[in-house]
Amino acid sequence: xxxxxxxxxxxxxxxxxxxxxxxxxxxxxxxxxxxxxxxxxxxxxxxxxxxxxxxxxxxxxxxxxxxxxxxxxxxxxxxxxxxxxxxxxxxxxxxxxxxxxxxxxxxxxxxxxxxxxxx
Numbered sequence: 001x002x003x004x005x006x007x008x009x010x011x012x013x014x015x016x017x018x019x020x021x022x023x024x025x026x027x028x029x030x031x032x033x034x035x036x037x038x039x040x041x042x043x044x045x046x047x048x049x050x051x052x053x054x055x056x057x058x059x060x061x062x063x064x065x066x067x068x069x070x071x072x073x074x075x076x077x078x079x080x081x082x083x084x085x086x087x088x089x090x091x092x093x094x095x096x097x098x099x100x101x102x103x104x105x106x107x108x109x110x111x112x113x114x115x116x117x118x119x
């Protein structure tokens with residue numbers, strides 16, 4: 001078994017499916033859906049997928065801004081931040097991602113809390 005989280009999540013194909021599900025969850029989540037209402041869903045899905053691919057040890061394909069720049073001035077609340085984590089967990093569960101990998105993904109996402117909520 002590969003030690004890279006990228007491989008354990010199914011590589012580019014598996015991560016893309018998970019990321020798409022995360023964004024679909026965000027678009028349907030009453031706690032945060034307004035944040036995404038005017039967004040281009042396809043662009044969001046691509047950004048999420050490439051962010052996950054690069055961040056889990058895959059190819060360096062993410063070309064977006066860092067988390068601080070992306071969320072600057074958004075005043076994201078703790079409730080909204082936790083809604084994002086809940087949506088990510090639901091996507092991981094939907095895609096039958098093992099417990100260890102779920103925990104690793106959630107740990108990484110939670111570790112970005114100050115970058116996302118700090119702006």
